[in-house]
Amino acid sequence: MITTEVEARAWLEALPEFDAEAAERLECLVSMLAEENQRQNLVSAASLEQVWLRHIVDSAQLLTHVPRETRGPWFDLGTGAGFPGLAIAALRPDCEVIMVESRARRIEWLERAREAMGLAKARVAGQRLEQVESRDAAVISARAFAPLQKLLELSARFSTSDTLWVLPKGRSAQQELDDLRKWRHVFHVEQSLTDPQAGIIVGTLSGRKGKTT
Numbered sequence: 001m002i003t004t005e006v007e008a009r010a011w012l013e014a015l016p017e018f019d020a021e022a023a024e025r026l027e028c029l030v031s032m033l034a035e036e037n038q039r040q041n042l043v044s045a046a047s048l049e050q051v052w053l054r055h056i057v058d059s060a061q062l063l064t065h066v067p068r069e070t071r072g073p074w075f076d077l078g079t080g081a082g083f084p085g086l087a088i089a090a091l092r093p094d095c096e097v098i099m100v101e102s103r104a105r106r107i108e109w110l111e112r113a114r115e116a117m118g119l120a121k122a123r124v125a126g127q128r129l130e131q132v133e134s135r136d137a138a139v140i141s142a143r144a145f146a147p148l149q150k151l152l153e154l155s156a157r158f159s160t161s162d163t164l165w166v167l168p169k170g171r172s173a174q175q176e177l178d179d180l181r182k183w184r185h186v187f188h189v190e191q192s193l194t195d196p197q198a199g200i201i202v203g204t205l206s207g208r209k210g211k212t213t
């Protein structure tokens with residue numbers, strides 16, 4: 001388990017994706033986030049004190065479940081403050097990361113951070129997910145976006161049999177999976193590296209597109 005800022009940074013440095021450019025992009029994100037958080041409430045002040053652990057590594061750990069050759073599109077739903085979308089794009093700049101976010105000030109923030117970080121392949125879809133044009137996703141992620149059942153209902157139209165879902169679900173991961181009426185069997189829970197009680201729901205929808213109820 002990673003519990004301190006020092007451990008978080010050491011874990012990142014050991015990631016195969018980590019290099020000097022990735023470090024620069026992540027430093028840029030962390031400093032811009034601290035500044036922007038004084039203007040709008042993106043993340044809690046307490047979490048900002050452990051930003052490498054609570055946001056950067058909490059996001060980057062998803063990469064350990066996604067093959068490195070994946071080029072996208074990687075849809076991150078409700079990216080908000082930038083997580084996991086911007087952290088993923090910082091470490092996999094060749095992957096087409098599409099960050100879906102509906103709130104105007106957050107869209108503006110994400111666009112500004114994306115540009116400053118030099119993420120040419122990443123894109124902000126500044127609209128409600130319900131309005132985003134359907135495309136086959138290679139990966140779908142979402143942190144603190146919606147309960148699992150709702151998330152599947154909203155996003156199944158982006159999923160093919162190969163789409164990998166990686167959903168950091170905090171402490172409710174197993175419960176949300178147990179409560180799922182359908183497709184429960186196609187997902188499993190991976191242990192979070194940043195919180196002993198949190199889980200990440202991982203899986204594919206096994207060849208199905210369409211309704212989840």
Ligand SMILES: C[S@@+](CC[C@H](N)C(=O)[O-])C[C@H]1O[C@@H](n2cnc3c(N)ncnc32)[C@H](O)[C@@H]1O
Pocket residue numbers: 077078079080081082083084100101102103106127128129130142143144145
């Ligand atoms: C609780 S925040 C989580 C932000 C980020 N993923 C994180 O973990 O720090 C949820 C975000 O989803 C966005 N959101 C909620 N419903 C949405 C929708 N239907 N389409 C797009 N974005 C939505 C909100 O504006 C908000 O920024």
